[in-house]
Amino acid sequence: MQSTANYLWYTDDLLGQGATASVYKARNKKSGELVAVKVFNTISYLRPREVQVREFEVLRKLNHQNIVKLFAVEETGPSKHKVLVMEYCASGSLLSVLERPENAFGLPEAEFLVLLRCVVAGMNHLREHGVVHRDIKPGNIMRLVGEQGQSIYKLTDFGAARELDEDEKFISVYGTEEYLHPDMYERAVLHKPQQKAFGVTVDLWSIGVTLYHAATGSLPFVPFGGPRRNKQIMYRIIREKPAGAISGAQRRENGPLEWSYSLPITCQLSMGLQSQLVPILANILEVDEAKCWGFDQFFAETSDILQRAVVHVFSLPQSVLHHVHIHAHNTIAIFLEAVYEQTNVAPQHQEYLFEGHLCVFEPGLPAQHIGLTTASSPLTLFSMAGDAPRGLTFRDPAVDIPKFVPKVDLQADYNTAKGVLGAGHQALRLARALLSGQELALRGLHWVVAVLQATCRQTLEVARTALLFLSSSLATEWSNSAGRTPETPEVQELKRATELRSRLQNLAAVLTRCSQNIAETQVSLSHLSSELAKNRDQVHEDRSTQQIQSCLDKMYLIYKQFKKSRMRPGLGYNEEQIHKLDKVNFSHLAKRLLQVFQECVQKYQASLVMHSRWMREVQKTRNRLRLVGWSVTTCSTEAQGAQETLSEILQQLLQDRTKGAEAAPPALAPHPGTAPKDLVVHVRELFEEVKQLAFDLQDNNRVIERLSAAPSAPDI
Incomplete structure (x- = not known):
């Protein structure tokens, strides 16, 4: 057991470990409150004094529900190692959520939107205080469950963070290689000598990889053998990625690079949400700094998604359920056009039923007049114009089932x-x-x-x-x-x-x-x-x-x-x-x-x-x-x-x-x-x-x- 003046913990209660520190689950000695303590090791003290205190100073500036709170800075007994006492998130990290078998193909749409809202809000707070994180990844996004049972995601691990304005640059390299911007990857992973400076947009690249990972359950850029085993091909993929592509892979050894401009069919996100998310991913996963979005545009586009309401529409001609994301202040005419984009049923041919009753929508009215729908109680679209129903398209899960090796290999x-x-x-x-x-x-x-x-x-x-x-x-x-x-x-x-x-x-x-x-x-x-x-x-x-x-x-x-x-x-x-x-x-x-x-x-x-x-x-x-x-x-x-x-x-x-009776009948x-x-x-x-x-x-x-x-x- 180890302790500070006010907190104690067992070294077996390890939550995470990095090069310069370990994080443990600890308790307050007086109240018994659970906290997380980040204990710095000897290697961390070999860093410059300015770098050692940077994390403390950054966390003290921040105060937001989507950023892990710093409660205190204390020291251990004889070793006098610094200890950060922070908010404890009992549900683990986003990485642990994605590691669950049920999320092997990404988060459900509702949970993904919660994550997006939390990440955007947390990053917006960082930018308001001029902070660049430099190590955004699922392992550094913690999850806890709120009083109403809802997920709350929080940014954590500000060991690489520093204050940086929009027009400032830095040359030091931090981060996790799968989530690194190509320019940083070249120097940090391939160790190529170059003195290129980096700006705040490196966080946007990491956010793009993280959001893709959360939406699909997989990394967007995967060479044959994996990112850690084939670093040269990994660099080629992220460096040569065409504009608009959001993922790239090498399917076989020495094989060609294959690009994708859409999310995989196994993704749980609706096509309505995908159509709005993919352009965002394409523009923040952009190698050319001149073409990459800045944070202002990223916040504007993601906020546009988060402010929309979902109207569930079941298309009888297709026999498919659609999620139509639309602003409440939009007109019904815009809603009808959005339905047309997903169903190919023209507005003049769209007729709707809700719970057995005909719905007549006035195109000029606000979309909020449509009312509340759910996946089990959607609007039913009926149209005389339509082809044979195509039904739900999907990939057979049998394709994704691996085989056991004959011998006993516990990890395999x-x-x-x-x-x-x-x-x-x-x-x-x-x-x-x-x-x-x-x-x-x-x-x-x-x-x-x-x-x-x-x-x-x-x-x-x-x-x-x-x-x-x-x-x-x-x-x-x-x-x-x-x-x-x-x-x-x-x-x-x-x-x-x-x-x-x-x-x-x-x-x-x-x-x-x-x-x-x-x-x-x-x-x-x-x-x-x-x-x-x-x-x-x-x-x-x-x-x-x-x-x-x-x-x-x-x-x-x-x-x-x-x-x-x-x-x-x-x-x-x-x-x-x-x-x-x-x-x-x-x-x-x-x-x-x-x-x-x-x-x-x-x-x-x-x-x-x-x-x-x-x-x-x-x-x-x-x-x-x-x-x-x-x-x-x-x-x-x-x-x-x-x-x-x-x-x-x-x-x-x-x-x-x-x-x-009054006169003689006339001659015929x-x-x-x-x-x-x-x-x-x-x-x-x-x-x-x-x-x-x-x-x-x-x-x-x-x-x-x-x-x-x-x-x-x-x-x-």
């Missing part, structure tokens, strides 16, 4: 188990995403079907109202005119009445056919709704993710044992046999996990085929309903006008009796082939046909009422 076995476990967690995330995609697709289609069913009922109601109007009006006209047939009808009026009666019959026939079409559509939609409900039940009953999680839990226990064993110099005979058996069991569990995942993928691919068929059926039904709706509306309007005209004609024909103009007696017969026939038409319309109306009353399919 641990590394292999860690890699397999990381791929297993990726399989679990993908399985959950695939099941969630099926669930959202089925639910969204059910809502669209419900909207179409409502449209059917509304259109039937319009047709029913039109037929009811015709039947009641014609029945009234016939009743009022019964027994009052004129003896000398006007031929021209009779002809018009006959034509209008024919038009009404045709319109009634069209309305009846439309009603029958709607009824057939209702039956089809009811069957589709039942089919969707059945498939949704199957998705709910799927236990793929539980099976994968069970395999992971068992594999994790073996992994923990491998992690413990690698710290030992060797194993006894019995322990070695158990270790071999664990390797076999671990491999069997991994094989079972992949088998379950492949079954999940097959179900998902089958669901995409069904989804494509359902989408075509829904689109066809919707187009048909639009045509039927247009026909019903047109017929209803035309029928009303024709019925009014017919009523006027019938009234005119029936006025002759009153006129006959001769009509070729038609005697006055025949005209009277035609009038009587017309009245009888109108009567029959009224009865037919009433009967059709009763049929439509029964169709309208038919129950819809149950909700799912």
